[in-house]
Every structure is written in C-alpha cells, then in structure tokens.
Amino acid sequence: MSEIPSTMTASVLRGxxxxxxxxxPVPTPAAxxxxxxVASVGVCGSDVHYYEHGRIGPYVVESPLILGHEVSxxxxxxxxxxxxxxxxxxxxxxxxxxxxxxxxxxAGDYNLCPQMExxxxxxxxxxxxxxVLIQDDFAYEVPDAISDNAAALMEPLSVGIAxxxxxxxxxxxxxxxxxxxxxxxxxxxxxxxxxAVDVVVADINPARRELAASYGxxxxxxxxxxxxxxAANVFIDASGATPAIVNGIRSTRxxxxxxxxxxxxEFPLSVPEVAMRELNVTGIFRYTGTWPIARALLxxxxxELDSLVTHVYGIEQVEEALSGEGSIDSLKRIVLPxxxxxxxxxxxxxx
Numbered sequence: 001m002s003e004i005p006s007t008m009t010a011s012v013l014r015g016x017x018x019x020x021x022x023x024x025p026v027p028t029p030a031a032x033x034x035x036x037x038v039a040s041v042g043v044c045g046s047d048v049h050y051y052e053h054g055r056i057g058p059y060v061v062e063s064p065l066i067l068g069h070e071v072s073x074x075x076x077x078x079x080x081x082x083x084x085x086x087x088x089x090x091x092x093x094x095x096x097x098x099x100x101x102x103x104x105x106x107a108g109d110y111n112l113c114p115q116m117e118x119x120x121x122x123x124x125x126x127x128x129x130x131x132v133l134i135q136d137d138f139a140y141e142v143p144d145a146i147s148d149n150a151a152a153l154m155e156p157l158s159v160g161i162a163x164x165x166x167x168x169x170x171x172x173x174x175x176x177x178x179x180x181x182x183x184x185x186x187x188x189x190x191x192x193x194x195x196a197v198d199v200v201v202a203d204i205n206p207a208r209r210e211l212a213a214s215y216g217x218x219x220x221x222x223x224x225x226x227x228x229x230x231a232a233n234v235f236i237d238a239s240g241a242t243p244a245i246v247n248g249i250r251s252t253r254x255x256x257x258x259x260x261x262x263x264x265x266e267f268p269l270s271v272p273e274v275a276m277r278e279l280n281v282t283g284i285f286r287y288t289g290t291w292p293i294a295r296a297l298l299x300x301x302x303x304e305l306d307s308l309v310t311h312v313y314g315i316e317q318v319e320e321a322l323s324g325e326g327s328i329d330s331l332k333r334i335v336l337p338x339x340x341x342x343x344x345x346x347x348x349x350x351x
C-alpha cells in the first residue's frame with residue numbers, strides 16, 4: 001500500500017461557473033470512518049445545476065464547494081473502530097451521512113433525515129478530489145467484476161431502484177418512463193429486472209429513443225403517438241417536463257402509481273383524475289438501502305452500466321465535463337480525479 005500524502009488536488013466551485021484547482025489537506029478518518037482514494041466520479045445534473053446557477057432550491061453555494069457524489073474508489077485508511085482488514089478494498093460509496101437518531105432514521109427512512117449531510121450539497125464537499133471520507137457502513141465492497149465506473153454509477157442506479165420500489169413494480173407490470181436520459185435508461189433496466197414485461201420509454205428526441213431501444217425498452221414519440229392506451233401499472237417521470245408528467249398521469253391505469261423523479265418545479269394536477277381513478281402520486285428523494293441491490297443487479301448482469309459512459313475527463317477538465325453534461329451525444333460523463341487530463345474525453349457511444 002502506497003503512502004498517503006498530506007495534501008490532495010481538488011476541483012473547487014467558488015461561485016457560478018467559477019471552478020479552480022486547489023491543494024487541500026487529505027482528511028483523517030474519524031473512529032467510524034474510512035478514507036477512500038477516489039477512482040471514478042460520475043457527473044450528475046445536480047452538479048451542473050450548482051455550477052451554472054449556484055443553487056438548487058434552498059441549497060445555496062455560499063462558500064467554496066467540491067462537487068461530485070457518484071463515487072467509487074479504494075479504502076486506504078480506516079478509523080479506530082473499523083476493521084483494518086478493510087484497507088485495500090474496492091468500494092462504491094453511498095454519499096450521505098444521516099444523524100441515525102431522528103424519527104426518520106429510526107424508522108429506516110434515513111433519506112428524509114433533516115440533519116442529512118450529503119456529498120456535494122452545500123456546505124458538504126463532494127468527490128472531485130483525490131480522497132474522501134465516509135462512514136464505514138456506507139462504503140460497500142465491490143467485486144472485481146464491477147468496474148470503477150460502474151461502481152460509481154451505482155448511485156444513479158440506486159435512484160432507479162428507489163423509483164421501482166416506490167412504484168411497487170412487480171412481475172407482469174407495464175411501466176411507462178418519460179425521458180430517455182441516463183436515469184430513464186437505468187430505470188428501464190431496473191423495471192425489467194423487477195419483472196415488468198412491457199417497459200416503454202417516451203422521449204421526443206429520436207436520438208434518446210434510439211439509445212433507450214438499444215437497452216431493450218420499447219420506445220414511443222409522445223408527440224406523434226398516444227400512450228394513454230398503455231394503461232401503465234407504473235409511470236416514472238425521469239424528464240422533469242410538465243407535458244410529459246401530465247401525459248404520464250393520463251397514461252396510468254386506475255389504481256396505478258405515478259413516481260416523480262425528474263426535477264419539475266410545478267405542474268397542473270387534475271385532482272378529480274387522481275381521486276376518481278385512485279392514482280397514487282409520489283416522489284423519491286435519494287434512496288435507502290439500495291447499494292446491496294445495485295451490486296446484485298450488476299453482478300447478475302440484469303443491469304449494465306459501463307456502456308452508459310460516453311465521456312471521461314481528468315481533474316483539470318471538470319469544467320468541460322460539467323459544461324457538456326446533458327447534451328444529446330452524452331449519457332454519463334466520468335471524472336477521474338487522480339488523472340490530470342484525458343487527451344480524448346469522448347469514448348465510444350453507448351450500445
């Protein structure tokens with residue numbers, strides 16, 4: 001095991017579209033923590049939003065912040081209460097620290113903990129840096145069969161799992177998903193793994209539809225083809241687009257479930273339609289207990305994540321990674337913090 005340096009390189013957001021590289025002290029693990037040498041970090045839409053706007057709802061960047069919360073790496077040091085045998089393990093990180101004492105935590109709903117400390121959510125630093133800390137039980141060992149990139153993407157996979165759980169997807173279901181981006185494609189794979197027999201992805205963009213179809217989903221253009229006749233058991237919105245949400249609600253059968261994952265601020269809701277058809281309308285906020293499920297889905301081959309990676313960047317190219325996220329030619333962008341620059345960031349398209 002190589003010696004741990006005293007300082008590390010970090011990409012730091014100082015304000016809107018203001019990123020700089022800084023040398024920061026390497027953190028020291030508390031008794032219940034592990035120190036992880038970061039291998040791979042996925043770029044999330046929330047990272048882009050903080051970069052472009054400096055805030056998401058009530059969370060405002062008021063002091064320098066390290067972005068990035070989709071993380072894999074290797075444990076290089078442990079706290080006093082952690083088994084030293086963990087040093088050297090490859091891990092995927094669940095990037096949150098609940099208080100473990102409030103009513104939500106005690107009930108198992110720790111994602112709703114009001115004292116939650118979540119990576120890359122002000123004022124908690126994220127993982128566009130060389131080393132991060134996490135509590136021991138939120139660093140999940142991964143086998144060699146799971147790549148560093150796929151291990152990092154167990155975070156968005158957890159979003160897809162949480163959506164499937166909240167929707168109650170079961171064997172034989174029809175599932176409609178709005179949005180053919182990364183979360184939509186991941187949610188489609190998870191729906192199939194949960195037993196859905198007809199998984200339909202609706203997206204107005206033909207390139208996104210083509211990508212979703214390559215992952216085994218049936219695709220429709222909602223601008224040209226009605227989905228109301230689907231009478232889906234579960235509708236998952238992964239678009240955040242008001243027309244898509246309204247259409248999805250109309251396309252859900254009586255007694256079905258609508259799961260809102262996308263980030264629409266407000267949309268018109270027909271209360272009679274929801275009440276008279278007894279629709280269950282709910283949302284998800286992060287996840288709880290999903291990493292073991294994510295690991296099992298990847299190990300079994302029921303979900304595949306590596307081909308989602310379309311671009312890879314070094315720590316000096318975080319601004320480029322954030323600026324291009326969400327473009328049509330991009331599914332998942334990855335930052336390798338321990339690499340300075342990647343000469344050709346674009347990799348082969350997903351297939």
